[in-house]
Amino acid sequence: MSTVTTEELSETTLLRFATAGSVDDGKSTLVGRLLHDSKSVLTDQLEAVERASASRGQEAPDLALLTDGLRAEREQGITIDVAYRYFATPLRRFILADTPGHVQYTRNMVTGASTAELTVILVDARNGVVEQTRRHAALAALLRVPHVVLAVNKMDLVDYEEKVFAGIAEEFTAYATELGVPEVTAIPISALVGDNVVEPSANMDWYGGPTVLEHLETVPVSHDLSHCHARLPVQYVIRPRSAEHPDYRGYAGQIAAGSFHVGEEVTVLPSGRTSKVAGIDLLGEPVDVAWTTQSVTLLLEDDIDISRGDLIVPSKDAPATTQDIEATVCHVADAPLTVNHRVLLKHGTRTVKAIVKDIPSRLTLDDLSLHPHPGQLVANDIGRVKIRTAEPLPVDSYSDSRRTGSFILIDPNDGQTLTAGMVGESFASPEPVKDEAEDDGWDF
Template sequence: MSNTTAVTEQFADLSATTLLRFATAGSVDDGKSTLVGRLLHDSKSVLTDQLEAVARASAGRGADAPDLALLTDGLRAEREQGITIDVAYRYFATPRRRFILADTPGHVQYTRNMVTGASTADLAVVLVDARNGVIEQTRRHAAVAALLRVPHVVLAVNKMDLVAYDERVFARIAEEFTAYAAELGVPEITAIPISALAGDNVVEPSSNMDWYGGPTVLEHLETVPVSHDLATCHARFPVQYVIRPQTAEHPDYRGYAGQIAAGAFRVGESVTVLPSGRSSKIAGIDLLGEAVDVAWTPQSITLLLEDDIDIARGDLIVPSADVPPSTQDIQATVCHVADAPLSVGQRVLLKHTTRTVKAIVKEIPSRLTLDDLSQHPAPGRLVANDIGRVLVRTAEPLALDAYADSRRTGSFLLIDPADGTTLAAGMAGTAFAAPDSDEAAAAAPAPADDEGWDF
């Protein structure tokens, strides 16, 4: 790898001050929005006018006290139905860490929204109603978190006040969920008993559960390690824009601007440009108008190379010692997010980082049943909220990393070429289990050929 130990050591203390992205998930009425509201309220992250607006809205609904769930449930339809429909993003900070929180819907109808909210999360908080225990939707959310490779999962057993703060109830739920999540390959699970409504173990420790000696939800969020091991990253730089100012001061300036998707780059490093395969060395790095010797994800920079190479938006610059293979046949797991189905033979656009190419859905080998993780072979199509395996052939070779290695450069979007609608979110090489590929291929209808789309 091109990144050195010195880079890792230089930024080894980033976990104490870095940004933590996390998502909340759970079944309807498990208390996700109330938990988020309690976090914001008790961490002093709510402005006075926001709290006053919530108090007025709560009073209008006949509530005796402010309903903290309204801090996140902002859509009129959500407030009227008392459920979360869209992904609500909130930003807050404590002296120890900054946070971006995605409050995702709990209803099975909005599984696709949970995929959206958790796709970039470092941690997922899965809520369970202590009265109901682990249910079908709990398993579904655990499966999605595992599929998206979310590194940390918190099981928040909520409404402990409604079961008399019984330790045995918490222990039974924690054991069942941990066993199920472990089967899915979730790397780390932390169980915390809470009452979001009363504030027990959300920000402050609960005096009602002295049998629990672990962290509160906020304490865990502030201290959970966030990986910044730059030495093991596959360094990737998608070119977004080519800068040629043509000024008297810099008549020959040619810079390649974009955001580093993963890893780090340094001046003097040998790099290769994909898909052309041409190589050069980094002559300079501009960051916020200043020249630097090294830059790392997720900084937005401008790279200058020693050689004049034909580079355009959508090209990928990588270390010459770590060039990913390119392919036109992409096997992936996708979550279908559009109302219109995705079918075998359908012509789509595939967007990977800053590159968009034509593609055809060649096969849909299986659809995942999230309830028991079984595979339904050769479904022929995927509908909204379905998660399935696909084989997509692109018009041009693409360099994708495996999603398990890089969530940023191993992901892509399938787009409707007619109107630009996003059809599906894809994860290269990701699956729980694969069906018999020969059987699935035999059962799937052959894709139609069409001028300009027959690759």
């Protein structure tokens, strides 16, 4: 393992990043090479990979096996689930999500990249930018991933030609710019050989940029949400009913963004009732202030009816509540999403009934054109939807908060996740069609 002391780790920053790309583009091999060459692999892990590789008749260790941990993945030779890996260098700590490349597992990329600050999109130098590359770029843009790395892999199979790399980088960058991706860094690599992954390549002296690891260690980390509008989705109401604390009533949850202070005036949504923070308990101890990602219990001065699913916010920064939500979504279920579809919408810790009132458009990935009123979205489609909820919800725009500006749609019959949505993220959409749903108790 990398020899990083506890003191050094306390002074480093954390970067969450994800890998994406088409099947067989070498994502798992890149991750394995990254872990191996940065000395972030335990000896017994490497020995297990060497044994598994030898049993398959391979002379060299197959570094992809470091991330393809499921038996089904090893048997098929493809990644089918999101594999999370944790490693560190003296400059930074990392949480890596290796996402599948096969088109049927595109939905998993939404999971892996939803909290990422950087996405590495791999392209096979022999194939260039393909439809799955464009889909992953579109998802990175919709998920507001601040940094995108284009890793042009398998350069050893195109004789390390600079023209091949330059052509792919130019095409992808132009496409990503149209999508609104703020930053693209293109790096030519060979994950199998190790060129420009951790160590600079001796085969591409025409490239003067950073290696993949150098870029990961130095890219600005912008996931500090402590200065955003404060949001606490209530997960649990604590009533100990003990003789020691007969009147204790606390509202527990993880702070999604911002910070809360004792004495601050807050509003409880969707009811709109107001109070002041009387106390904050963190790990059983009282504190004066708490901030994003900390799990805390808030105590209020007033006795207010609050339950799981409510949202506590500073009164000065309270979002509006609404029953009409417009969003861009990625459909992840095998069954299609249709107009008038009855669903459950989960936002934060609240789940409510909802109806898909309209699907104004579906995005065509080849040229970023819009197919108006497609009537349905099928697996891996990206489209625009309009939803009516049974109860008002306090939603933020996804551009303001990736936590409280997102939601999922759930099948009420079997609990399957249907769609991941980003509130307010939009492509230009045509006028909605008139809804002609029958009155079956789900119209709000």
